Amino acid sequence: MSEDSKAIIIALIILTLILAGIQWLLLRFTHWSIALIISGLISFVISFLYVSLSNATPNGAGNSVNSSEYINSAILIFSIFLCGFCLVCYLNKTQISKMVYVVSLSIIPLMILGKIGSYFIEKQKIRSYYNKVYSSCQIEIKNETGNKPFIRRIYLESESCRCLTNIELKTNNDVNAMLNQNDLNRIPRFANIIEFEYISTKYGGLFIQEFPFNYSLSRENKKVGLHKKRDLLIKIVLKTDHKVDLFIDNRFIKQYLLNN
Numbered sequence: 001m002s003e004d005s006k007a008i009i010i011a012l013i014i015l016t017l018i019l020a021g022i023q024w025l026l027l028r029f030t031h032w033s034i035a036l037i038i039s040g041l042i043s044f045v046i047s048f049l050y051v052s053l054s055n056a057t058p059n060g061a062g063n064s065v066n067s068s069e070y071i072n073s074a075i076l077i078f079s080i081f082l083c084g085f086c087l088v089c090y091l092n093k094t095q096i097s098k099m100v101y102v103v104s105l106s107i108i109p110l111m112i113l114g115k116i117g118s119y120f121i122e123k124q125k126i127r128s129y130y131n132k133v134y135s136s137c138q139i140e141i142k143n144e145t146g147n148k149p150f151i152r153r154i155y156l157e158s159e160s161c162r163c164l165t166n167i168e169l170k171t172n173n174d175v176n177a178m179l180n181q182n183d184l185n186r187i188p189r190f191a192n193i194i195e196f197e198y199i200s201t202k203y204g205g206l207f208i209q210e211f212p213f214n215y216s217l218s219r220e221n222k223k224v225g226l227h228k229k230r231d232l233l234i235k236i237v238l239k240t241d242h243k244v245d246l247f248i249d250n251r252f253i254k255q256y257l258l259n260n
Contacts, residue, residue: 012077015046016084023088032089032096039081047074075111133161134186137232141169145240150258152206154236155195156213158188165191167236187234190215194256196244202260211256217248 019042026035051069089096143149149169157164165187195210235247242258 012080015077016080019081020084020088023085024092027088027092027094032094036082036085039085040078043078043081044070044074046077072111072115079111130186133163133189134165135189135232137187137234139167139187140233140235141167142235142237145238149238150201150242151196151198151238151244153197155193155197155210156187156191157193157195158191158215159193160190161188163188187232194246196256196258198242198258200260201242207259209258214253217251217253 019039023035023039026032026038047070051073055069086096088094141149141154151169153169154167155164156167191213192215193210194213195208197206197208199205200207233247233249235250237245237247239245239255242260244256244258246253246256
């Protein structure tokens with residue numbers, strides 16, 4: 001368990017004990033519903049302060065925060081305070097509605113189920129977005145230079161949606177080693193730029209050079225639904241004299257000559 005998690009747990013325990021004292025006073029001199037309402041208000045105040053401070057930048061300006069973060073943390077804090085409230089009522093022998101006990105026992109599992117449901121909904125939204133903006137593909141890099149690869153990174157970029165895929169090459173590839181970038185299995189749909197970051201064998205410096213990229217050569221099947229588009233096979237072969245061959249679906253597309 002991290003130090004931050006321990007600090008949060010300790011803070012919640014201290015706040016629960018302090019609020020338990022306030023709840024006891026309210027139960028003694030007012031109605032139990034007043035104690036419950038004040039506990040809810042305090043939960044929202046603590047949630048607002050916690051989320052705001054956790055998303056604040058060093059200069060004091062807050063980052064964009066989803067409203068669900070305030071709600072989720074408020075429900076979590078209130079459920080903890082509610083359990084403490086029920087315990088105070090039991091020890092104080094205060095008669096309260098059975099519905100309070102039912103809610104206190106059911107709110108945590110309901111919150112967990114809601115969190116799981118929202119996670120799958122959010123995951124589905126992200127998947128739909130990526131299927132709309134990116135094409136699924138398999139990217140292979142082959143080094144035929146006989147030496148360590150002179151290219152460090154390859155970028156495929158779409159200016160229309162400002163999306164890119166960053167392919168990072170390992171610097172210790174053996175001769176003719178094949179590098180399958182299985183974790184980079186998408187390229188921007190309608191990508192129009194391919195960019196190489198490479199080492200000049202003549203000067204030894206790091207250079208960046210870009211070329212036009214014709215996405216239409218992928219011959220993507222537009223009749224297939226967004227979730228069922230076929231995978232593209234993009235193969236990049238590093239040749240001698242700073243030449244790079246590009247293959248799409250096993251078809252030779254173009255050879256790039258990088259300045260040395």
